[in-house]
Amino acid sequence: MTPSETIKILYVDDDPDDLFLVSTLLKGISDTSYELESAASLEEAIPKLEKKFDVFLVDYRLGKDTGLELIREIKTRRKHAPVIMLTGMSTGHIDREALTLGASDYLIKGEFDAHTLDRTLRYAIRDAQLMESLAHAAVKFRSIFELASDPFLLMDDEGKILEVNPAFLKKFGPEAYDPASSKNFYFKDLLSEDSSQQELEDFFLKNLDIYDMESLMTVDQEHKINSLLSIVKQEVGIFQVLIKDLSAIKAKEEEELNLKKFSSTGRIARLLAHEVKNPLTTILLSADQLHMELPESVLSESGDLIDVIRRNCDRINHLVTQLLDSTRFTELDPKIHSINALLDEALEQVNDRIDLKEITIQKQYQKDICDIQVDGEKVKIALINLIVNAIEAMPEKTGRLLLKTSIKGNLCRIEIRDNGEGIPKENLERLFEPFFTSKATGSGLGLTNTQNIILSHGGAIRVKSEVGKGTSFLISFNLQS
Known part of the structure; x- marks a missing residue:
């Protein structure tokens, strides 16, 4: 309440002398403007509760009723309404009961003056406003909390x-x-x-x-x-x-980083191919020319060196071609396929390896999964690479391979999870790099080719791994709009 506002009071008391006294005290207060309306009984007071009063003064004795009943009625309608009880004498149990019902304070008749009455009224209104504000904040917090x-x-x-x-x-x-x-x-x-x-x-x-x-x-x-x-x-x-x-944000960042790395590797591979193949062709032509011009006596003694040059030039040429093929976006022949069917077909291709190591296969396919438009043969190659890697990482007899498909938003998702040895953290960032491998044998291009196939479809591939617990490859393709 601001000083310029009028405070409206409903005063309920069956004693006209007390009403006159309270009215006189209020008129003597100069700092605050009070407007008093009265009721002599519970029955007279209840209809007046429809009006908007700022504060209520309620006598304990209301004929055959008590002010406690009126307080209950007021609080039923306005939970935080400021109510002050007036009593003829200080009786602890009445005071406590009034406060328990929600009365802001109580005054003993004949023991308060205008200043005390004014202060009690203003404090009751202030406390009620504070409680109402806190209640609104609690409702707001509860709404935020729940929703x-x-x-x-x-x-x-x-x-x-x-x-x-x-x-x-x-x-x-x-x-x-x-x-x-x-x-x-x-x-x-x-x-x-x-x-x-x-x-x-x-x-x-x-x-x-x-x-x-x-x-x-x-x-x-x-x-x-x-x-x-x-x-x-x-x-x-x-x-x-x-x-x-943050998983979705981290996943998106990882996918974008993988795509950037793949594009960057592709640019380096094309530059390398251009810079290596030209002098390589010159070396091969020179070796052929040397083979033609050298006398037979020299060739019989050193001709195998020319063969060494040719073989290693062919090897370098083959590696550069592999690098180019694995980092160049693949040409596709897309058709409608069931991802569940493609996974089963890929699994069938490696059944002999699964049987040999007695791997347990667990399928969690979403049955009503949508079909996707992909190059089926190429996607199968990518899936076979991942499944073979998982089989090789798992122990015999106790190995478990999980194949899972699901739809989330506009993405068709595949998870290939093993309980193998896991991948050290330092190797995870290099996993899709060309020629990177931790195996004794292998070209190190299998996962690069797999990534190439997935990215060529506009999809994404991520890996999560924990040493000693296993590895999960997570693949996603866009659904047809």
């Missing part, structure tokens, strides 16, 4: 989860938090890395109010996500945690 698309939770200063929103339950499931369970769930158990758990403990120890950290989080036993955690102290001992899934 947020990102996982959101509240935890205490020991990291125990107190409450979560629907997005959290959808992402992490009841294993992370079950409100119906008597078990305690701790936020740190979702952090996959020891360093992140230590960071969380340090946050509590340092008694910080706000903190952002990137962390790897466990969604289920086999699935982890890169996430950005925003931790904010809400009140003493209570913290809000907003979890932003």
Whole structure:
């Protein structure tokens, strides 16, 4: 209320002398303008509650009724309405009951003056406005909490989860938090890395109010996500945690980086081919000419050196051609195919290897998956390369190969996951580079060709791996619009 505004009061009391006294006191207050309306009973007061009053003065005794009943009625209609109870004497249980029902304060008749009445009225209005503001903020927070698309939770200063929103339950499931369970769930158990758990403990120890950290989080036993955690102290001992899934952003960045690297490698390969093949042709022609011009006596002693030159020139030429072929976007003959069928056909091509190592195959195909327009033969080559790599990385008899297909948005997605030895982190960034291989035998062009085929279709390929646990290749193709 600003000083220029009039404060409207409903005064409910069956004693006209008390009404006169209160009215006189209010008129004697110069700083604030009060407008008083009265009612002598509960029945007379209730219809007047439809009007907008700023504050209510209610006597405890209202004939056959009590002011407590009127307070209940007022609070039913306006939860945060400022109500002051007037009593004839100080009786603890009445005061407590009035306050429990939501009365802002109470005054004892005959023991207050104009100044006390004015201050009590203004404080009651101020507190009511504050409570209403807090209630609105709580509703707003609850709405944000419930409707947020990102996982959101509240935890205490020991990291125990107190409450979560629907997005959290959808992402992490009841294993992370079950409100119906008597078990305690701790936020740190979702952090996959020891360093992140230590960071969380340090946050509590340092008694910080706000903190952002990137962390790897466990969604289920086999699935982890890169996430950005925003931790904010809400009140003493209570913290809000907003979890932003960075996996999609990281995946997009990785796909763009792979495409840039592939394009860059292709440019280098074309430059190399141009710069190498021209002098290579000259060397070969010179070797042929030398073979023709050398006397027989010299050829009989040193002619095999010319053959060495020819063989190595052919080898260099072959490697350059392979490099060019593996980094040049492939020409395609696209047709409509079922990705499930292509995976099965690729699997059939390597059945002998699977049987030899007694690999267990697990299929998780989405049955109603859409067909895609791809060059079937070339996609099969890419899939065979990935499946063969997985088989070679897995142990005999205990190897498990997962083939999974799904639709997400406008993408057809394939996952090929093994439980093999995994790929060291330092090798992951070089995995699709031409001629890079960790195998004793092999050209190092298999994954380069695979990447070429996927990218030529406008698709994307990513890899996730953990040493000792296995590797996942994630492939996506655009669906037909």
